[in-house]
Amino acid sequence: MRAPWEGPAQVLDGQATAAAVKAELAERVAALRARGVVPGLGTVLVGEDPGSVRYVAGKHADCAEVGIESIRVELPATATQAQVEAAVDRLNADPACTGYIVQLPLPRGIDTNAVLERVAPDKDADGLHPTNLGRLVLRGSGPVDSPLPCTPRACIELVERHGITLAGKDVCVIGRGVTVGRSIGLLLMRKEVNATVDVCHTGTTDLAAHVRRADVVVSAAGSAGIVRPEMVKPGAVVLDVGVSRVVDPRTGKGRIMGDVADGVDQVAGWLSPNPGGVGPMTRALLLANVVEAAERG
Numbered sequence: 373m374r375a376p377w378e379g380p381a382q383v384l385d386g387q388a389t390a391a392a393v394k395a396e397l398a399e400r401v402a403a404l405r406a407r408g409v410v411p412g413l414g415t416v417l418v419g420e421d422p423g424s425v426r427y428v429a430g431k432h433a434d435c436a437e438v439g440i441e442s443i444r445v446e447l448p449a450t451a452t453q454a455q456v457e458a459a460v461d462r463l464n465a466d467p468a469c470t471g472y473i474v475q476l477p478l479p480r481g482i483d484t485n486a487v488l489e490r491v492a493p494d495k496d497a498d499g500l501h502p503t504n505l506g507r508l509v510l511r512g513s514g515p516v517d518s519p520l521p522c523t524p525r526a527c528i529e530l531v532e533r534h535g536i537t538l539a540g541k542d543v544c545v546i547g548r549g550v551t552v553g554r555s556i557g558l559l560l561m562r563k564e565v566n567a568t569v570d571v572c573h574t575g576t577t578d579l580a581a582h583v584r585r586a587d588v589v590v591s592a593a594g595s596a597g598i599v600r601p602e603m604v605k606p607g608a609v610v611l612d613v614g615v616s617r618v619v620d621p622r623t624g625k626g627r628i629m630g631d632v633a634d635g636v637d638q639v640a641g642w643l644s645p646n647p648g649g650v651g652p653m654t655r656a657l658l659l660a661n662v663v664e665a666a667e668r669g
């Protein structure tokens with residue numbers, strides 16, 4: 373991919389890397405199918421949030437690409453807690469579904485934690501079930517035989533597949549949301565990754581001081597342009613994970629913006645575009661969780 377910026381920062385190319393991950397997964401799916409095991413990804417979509425609808429459609433398109441079956445569950449935005457939980461129970465019991473996700477965010481009024489905790493841990497394709505996060509805490513090194521959180525895993529794979537080692541590096545994570553900020557440290561601290569982690573959030577008094585020290589910045593704040601060029605250590609690796617919808621003052625139209633401000637490409641050594649960086653890798657690693665669950669049987 374050609375850099376979508378003018379500065380010298382090299383591109384952490386999520387599209388190309390995700391394509392490579394998916395090609396590897398397609399081979400593993402073919403091997404599973406050859407022994408009669410058919411992996412199937414389920415999705416539970418509640419409501420019609422346009423972003424969520426698009427992301428879920430993308431997940432099923434990815435499934436078709438690698439040979440994973442799709443199971444779609446769609447509920448109206450007015451669905452009750454009991455109806456959402458019943459959908460989860462059906463997927464827990466469905467032998468065709470080897471892994472599934474509940475698309476987040478759920479509509480206001482639904483208890484998200486209660487829904488996520490109801491997912492059978494061995495079918496938790498997002499790796500966000502308390503049992504799976506707990507396993508990550510308890511098993512500090514070696515292979516983890518449970519699903520890993522997709523976006524954190526996506527960040528690490530994206531960096532390592534560009535030949536960058538994280539061992540010994542100082543990583544600054546910005547944001548403490550459930551899908552990235554709160555769990556990525558668990559992966560980065562593992563012995564086989566061996567990074568040192570600093571997690572910043574809205575209570576951090578001097579964000580710039582933390583970012584300036586970091587060899588690697590993972591920004592998942594969802595705050596457009598929060599990482600500015602003067603905050604970044606020259607040559608640092610910067611991952612732009614945040615997504616904000618902003619109105620372009622020139623056109624008056626809405627558009628997506630990442631956490632990384634213009635000009636960071638002049639200072640960073642490596643930068644992930646947004647879109648085209650961590651997003652496609654998150655989708656690819658979701659498939660990896662489904663394939664691995666099917667391989668475990």
Ligand SMILES: Nc1nc2c(c(=O)[nH]1)N[C@@H](CN(C=O)c1ccc(C(=O)N[C@@H](CCC(=O)O)C(=O)O)cc1)CN2
Nearest residue numbers: 426427473474475476477498551647648649651652654
């Ligand atoms: N159950 C979950 N819900 C949500 C998660 C999650 O990991 N699990 N993360 C986000 C949304 N998300 C996955 O569900 C997601 C968002 C964006 C992309 C992506 O590939 N983005 C593209 C841009 C595509 C577009 O905007 O149309 C990119 O970055 O290039 C993948 C996954 C919240 N919910």
